[in-house]
Amino acid sequence: MKKAVFLDRDGVINEVLTDRVKFVNEPNQLYFLPGVAEAIKQLNQLFDYIFVVTNQGGVGLGYMKESKLKSIxxxxxxxxxxxxxxIDEVVYCPHKPKSGCDCRKPHSKLIENLAINYDVDLSTSYMIGDTDTDIIAGKRAGTKTVYLGATDPIADAVFPDLLHAVPWIIDDMVK
Known part of the structure; x- marks a missing residue:
């Protein structure tokens, strides 16, 4: 079986709720966080797949068309x-928050579907996010979890950003 890293998008890969951008509604509003490309490049060397798993309720709320999200x-x-x-694939939940769907994180359906489609062993894979919903989704799917931010009581590890998380992931993989 294969190993994968599942990345949330907003707040992990790109800026959100900053002075430059509130939400990413156009490709030119996507500003990468520092070190993201280097971190993903390092993860590419160790993992079979890198996926992005993201909630995009703006589609369901009518702020953005799905075709625009795909262009982003x-x-x-x-x-x-x-x-x-x-990045091997991006999957997303387009539904409104609180819509009751089973694909919106903290549910783990998007992660589990990718694992089935790509023959991924979730127990040797990682979910990296910046909210509890990301961490809960990863836990439910059976991955190890990394929280990007100040503190999270249920994540396996906490780091300020993706680049700082990579050495821990590398070390954890060889244990």
Whole structure:
């Protein structure tokens, strides 16, 4: 079986709720966080797949069309690839918050579906996010979890950003 890293998007890969951008509604509003391309490039060397798993309730709320979201993701993948950082697939929940769907994190359906489709062993994989919903989704799916921020009581590890998390993941993999 294969190993994967599942990354949340907003707050892990790109800026959100900053002075520059509130929400990413256009490709040109996607600003990468420092060190993201380098971190993904390092993870590409160790893992079979890097996936992005993201809640995008703006689609369900009517703030953005699904075609626009896909263009944002295509732009993100292309820009990261220019730096040698490969994202294998992006999956998202387009539904409104509190819609009751089973694909919105903290549910783990998106992660589990990717694992089935790509023959991924979730117990040797990692979910990295910046909210409790990301961490809970990873735990429910059976991955190890990394929280990006100040503190999280249920995550396996906590780091300020993705680049700082990579050495711990590398070390944890060989244990």
């Amino acid at each position: 993701h295509d732009h993100m993948i292309a820009e990261l690839a220019k730096e040698g950082a490969i």
